[in-house]
Amino acid sequence: MNYQYNIGCSLNNLKGIREFIRTSLRDEHVPEIELSAIVLALDEMCSNLMIHAHHCNPDHMLELHIEIPNQGKFIFEIVDDGSVFNINEFNEPELDNLVHQKRKGGLGIRLVKAIMDDVEYLKRGNKNVCRLTKLIKAD
């Protein structure tokens, strides 16, 4: 199965992204706790891109693709043409440092890496593709 959703880079659209993921995976028998984690990871990736690559310009678009090649394997792609925001190039901040610096950011990357099995970046034509893969064992 394949699903697609296009959305402007406004943080007010994050709720729509979460609903799109939930609706698309509704019939895939993903346990609620795993589904919530997937929704969270996509929210984090999209909000990072909206803020850092698109400065929350609602005229800039993100394309979300979901591909389910076989049962238990979920491939999520976020396609855009902004500057690349590669989370693999960022070191996750230590939690202690975040507390001392009273920083409010830096946790999202840690969440995405903890939740997803793979995070990779590729080019498709002149577009950037961020591909997140999640494997879920059958119950």
Add this chain to the structure above:
Amino acid sequence: MVQIKRLQEEGADIISVIGEIDASSSIELDLAIAKSVGEGFKKILVDCSALEYISSAGLGVFMSYIEEMKDKNIPLVLFGMKEKVANTFQILGLADLLNIRENKQEAKKLANELSV
């Protein structure tokens, strides 16, 4: 998206967070906690029983208050979290850094112990 209500019980300010906290709404939580501190409350409880979702933006708000609350000797205790929300805190290992209790009664007890 998120609604925040505050009420006071036995000298504690109870901040109820209703709905979803993401990058667009985390500022509301931040303002509510700042207001509570600004008004001089010595115990702050956050009722998460109607919190349906929290992303890193919301978690970051709680993290950013840890030191200030320690310095000012104000216990900040979260309670009533649903499992899917608690899981987000657990993924990051924040459960050990923040004060989290099952229910309001236990949260009040901890706040009282910490404020002695």
